[in-house]
Amino acid sequence: MIFFSDFDGTLTTNGELTRDFFEIIDYIHKHNHELVIVSGRSLSWGHFFLTHFPLKACIMEGGGVVLHRDERGEIVQEPLVPNVELERLTHFTGQLKHHFPHVPLSADSFGRLTDRAIEFHLMDEQWISDVMVYMEKEKINYSKSNVHINFWCGNISKYLGVKHFLHHYRPGLSQKDAWFFGDAPNDESMFELFHNSVGVSNIEHCLDRLKHKPRIILEGEENIGPKGVLNYVKGLC
Numbered sequence: 227m228i229f230f231s232d233f234d235g236t237l238t239t240n241g242e243l244t245r246d247f248f249e250i251i252d253y254i255h256k257h258n259h260e261l262v263i264v265s266g267r268s269l270s271w272g273h274f275f276l277t278h279f280p281l282k283a284c285i286m287e288g289g290g291v292v293l294h295r296d297e298r299g300e301i302v303q304e305p306l307v308p309n310v311e312l313e314r315l316t317h318f319t320g321q322l323k324h325h326f327p328h329v330p331l332s333a334d335s336f337g338r339l340t341d342r343a344i345e346f347h348l349m350d351e352q353w354i355s356d357v358m359v360y361m362e363k364e365k366i367n368y369s370k371s372n373v374h375i376n377f378w379c380g381n382i383s384k385y386l387g388v389k390h391f392l393h394h395y396r397p398g399l400s401q402k403d404a405w406f407f408g409d410a411p412n413d414e415s416m417f418e419l420f421h422n423s424v425g426v427s428n429i430e431h432c433l434d435r436l437k438h439k440p441r442i443i444l445e446g447e448e449n450i451g452p453k454g455v456l457n458y459v460k461g462l463c
């Protein structure tokens with residue numbers, strides 16, 4: 227079995243890594259299954275995950291880039307969008323800063339390859355709306371997670387990243403052997419197209435904004451974030 231999981235709000239609790247996170251890793255490892263983090267966080271975070279936790283692969287930047295260890299144990303990164311889109315993104319980011327000089331790009335935007343991120347909690351509603359309208363006008367894709375507004379060029383989604391990963395890196399596994407856990411609108415492509423999708427109970431804050439909901443929605447305080455992931459995984463294996 228393979229478990230894909232969002233990171234912020236799904237494997238963390240109020241922004242913190244708790245014992246539950248390490249228990250999930252241990253439990254899955256002990257049962258010879260695999261955990262693959264699928265996050266909107268940057269490529270650099272992916273390097274951190276693979277360096278410091280016993281993980282073989284992760285999918286970062288909302289599905290824009292796959293990181294895995296090759297047969298020699300070296301970390302290899304595979305961007306899933308062509309260079310021309312990466313160049314367009316660099317150009318647009320310059321334009322965005324020109325139109326909105328104080329737009330708070332995330333501190334980790336420098337470590338991003340296939341997208342950029344904005345710290346929307348530092349902006350008021352009108353400012354957020356103006357930026358989104360500008361992106362739509364310029365035909366730039368964006369999504370809002372529980373920490374950032376991420377924007378990118380080209381066809382990127384968590385679902386496309388996971389599909390590519392299963393096809394190219396774990397060809398023996400089908401979607402039936404795979405589960406996904408998430409908590410926010412930037413997980414929606416997985417809720418829409420991936421069969422075994424599970425929302426941890428804190429997803430209730432944004433359920434009414436989701437067009438596509440997870441097939442299974444956990445409830446109760448005992449299923450918030452990583453507690454919900456751990457309980458559900460224990461019920462499966």
Ligand SMILES: [Mg+2]
Nearest residue numbers: 232234235410
């Ligand atoms: Mg999340």
